Amino acid sequence: MTDIGASAAAEWAALVGTAVLGTDRRPLPPPAAGWESLGRDATSRLPDAAVELLDRAAAVATARRAGIRPGPALTLMPPAPVDPRPVCSDTASLLLGRLLVGEHDVLLPEWFARCRSAGLQIPPHLVPALLLRGRRNPTFDAAARSVIGQRAAWLAEAMPELGIKGIPTAPARALAAPAVQPFVPPAPPPDSGAVVSAIVSTFHDQAATWAAAPQLRTAVAGIDPVWLPALILELNRASFSAVTERARVDLLGLARTRMQMVEAFAEAAPDGAAIRPDDPAGTRVRLAP
Template sequence: MTVTEASLLAVSTAEEWAGIVTSAIVGTDRRPAPAPGAGWDAWASSPDNAVALLDRALAVVVARRAGARPARPPTVALPPAPHDERLPCPQPCAIRLQRLLAGEHEVLLPEWFRWCDRLGAQLPLVLIPTLLLRGRRNPGLDHVVRRLAQGHVVWLAEVMPELGVSPRVVAGAPDGGWEPQAEPADGGAAVAAMVGLFLDGMATWAAAPQLRQVVAGLDPSWLPTVVVELSRLSFRASTERTRSELVALAEFRSAMLREFADARAAGPRPANESDLP
């Protein structure tokens, strides 16, 4: 289609549309639709004036959309990402964080950040915006993310200014408990007490939040024992959901720690290597 043909089509479409809109507002009963312009009569074949008007409107809408040229997106001059000498986050660890952010065993999020920090790795760059947005509701998380993300926060805020907004900290308000769970003084006694709750039928779903904290704080060497002991328990309807949840949590945490240990073994040794699992 030449420029002249396109211009004629645009003028014809505008004129046809103006007449259709006027008739639609007033109503075809009070004001019949004007005769279609040249080239538009093929869509006015219905004997019912209202139906013919709708058919013509449909044809004009299609012509207007087909002839529209999308506007070019605005060009944003984005500076290059800041240089970061730390190792990229290992892919298994990044996938694990993505699962945590999706709601799978969120109680382990603080521990994930602790091991990432001790490994000396970057945060997964693709997840930093999600972490910053979530941190607006949790000052403790926001502090950890901004510390580990380093210059990437300022860089991202150039494009998404809302990422540069920190949550307002209220004096005396809880920080969301953004520290790994405290380790029980006696891991064996903690596991035995937890199994006892199941045997007594007291480990209902209402007790699950407290039991999750116990599993999240145990010395990692006790996690296989948790899986074995809870798997041996007989089925009980009132505690089965809690039992399945804790077994999955223990297995999830064990896998997370193995991923960080494998990353340590495969990459350069960090200065605080002895702190890693």
């Protein structure tokens, strides 16, 4: 009996050699043992040697592939851990996507805190982006993983090409540097109403320049949410000024985005109240109508 495996290797080698040199410079060799006919007798040849070469190559390639034995079964990864928490609302998810691309990202710590306090989970499609961002920011990574849960370690194993660590980088070393702050919402002021009045005064005094915008953003991100409607109203009433207009538009968008975020997480609360992200006990505060 002809060793079909060795015969196929010899036939394939002969065909490859002829294909490299060309049928004009190297005549097509006769078929190896076991490959003589291809539906014809051994003496018949096709008029075009190149066509015959391709026919014979197709036959050998098909036979070689058909004869390959299946390899050992791959070890399947276990499925992602089951997370019983409900997914946050579509509104909250869209807001998180906007924050991640840099739109009012000063609200990211509060978004995480509210999601965690409400007992919700982050939409799965946003988890890779959060973990990738956490690679260069240990405090962000720790905050994100506290909301993502066990799926962070699972994704690190499932997609090693992302370069994500299975366990978060301990932020303790980073926090030792005075310039690095923990990834938490701004501390609420004792009197949010006074802060709102001070913000409005900076516009009346033409002091709300773009250079002062970072401090003003922090103030808006820290006030009690019940004061957000009043702040939005006053910013809308502020007179136009070329000096302050850029900061006014930025703070107005920030206040509106924060109000949308508070309302989005309030929908998850059973009594329709917002959750204070800075209160570990999850105290609820009802929004002003």
